[in-house]
Amino acid sequence: MKAMNTIKKFGYKILRKFGIVGKEYQLLPSNFPVANINTTFNQIGKLNPRVTHPTEYVVLGVLASITKQNILEVGCYLGYSSCIMASAISSDRKIFSVDRFEIPKNWSKKTSDNWIFKNYSQIEWATKNRNALGFESKITFVESDSKSYAAELRNMRDRPKFDLIFIDGDHSYEGCLSDMKDYMPMLEEGGYLVMHDYNSPLHPGVAKAVDEIIQSDISFKCLYLVQSLIVIIKEHPKS
Numbered sequence: 001m002k003a004m005n006t007i008k009k010f011g012y013k014i015l016r017k018f019g020i021v022g023k024e025y026q027l028l029p030s031n032f033p034v035a036n037i038n039t040t041f042n043q044i045g046k047l048n049p050r051v052t053h054p055t056e057y058v059v060l061g062v063l064a065s066i067t068k069q070n071i072l073e074v075g076c077y078l079g080y081s082s083c084i085m086a087s088a089i090s091s092d093r094k095i096f097s098v099d100r101f102e103i104p105k106n107w108s109k110k111t112s113d114n115w116i117f118k119n120y121s122q123i124e125w126a127t128k129n130r131n132a133l134g135f136e137s138k139i140t141f142v143e144s145d146s147k148s149y150a151a152e153l154r155n156m157r158d159r160p161k162f163d164l165i166f167i168d169g170d171h172s173y174e175g176c177l178s179d180m181k182d183y184m185p186m187l188e189e190g191g192y193l194v195m196h197d198y199n200s201p202l203h204p205g206v207a208k209a210v211d212e213i214i215q216s217d218i219s220f221k222c223l224y225l226v227q228s229l230i231v232i233i234k235e236h237p238k239s
């Protein structure tokens, strides 16, 4: 209950800072799925360590709950962020999460996640996590390089509409720039682009790419930075 209230408080606070809700929280959706997000949050904690800050997960959950169309995620890892967003959306919406899923079973000794890949590969973990939470129908994992998947989507006649795009894949300047250039045109007007590790000292290329692109495209406006998650809106042309 305490965790639920914290999530609720954070959710309201963040929405208010975005200007999405007023003091009275009038625009907060009546079906804001606090309980679902909370349950998923606790579940993924039990499955294996989380890679994203809890507050960032709340933001993703809030954005997933206030958007209406499909969600695109670049960088799935073990499916945590996909599951958080899945817990906040209705069953008629889908999350497409692209990842190379190439982390080998005997991943570098340097990482604390090394033990995870002893028995299961990355895609096996993501699938296990998704299925354990019952999100099979909401989350589609796409095993591909983000560049190739963007090309595939561009050529698709009935491409799904996306009003939330979360980019958390290649954190180099070149990789981030390339993903932004590829996927930003696929975002619906009024939709949100969310970039992870914007202010991470480990990934200076992310901020460089984001700042460069945002300064050169007036239809995209930075709304808010929560931990290392930067939320950007694609404005309607007349707004």
Ligand SMILES: C[S@@+](CC[C@H](N)C(=O)[O-])C[C@H]1O[C@@H](n2cnc3c(N)ncnc32)[C@H](O)[C@@H]1O
Binding pocket: 051, 052, 074, 075, 076, 077, 078, 079, 080, 081, 082, 098, 099, 100, 101, 102, 103, 144, 145, 146, 147, 168, 169, 170, 171, 175
């Ligand atoms: C930080 S993790 C994603 C974490 C996940 N969003 C979460 O919060 O649970 C980054 C992932 O991006 C993937 N990745 C990196 N570059 C990629 C690329 N060019 N195309 C597809 N996936 C990529 C890696 O395999 C890794 O699993």
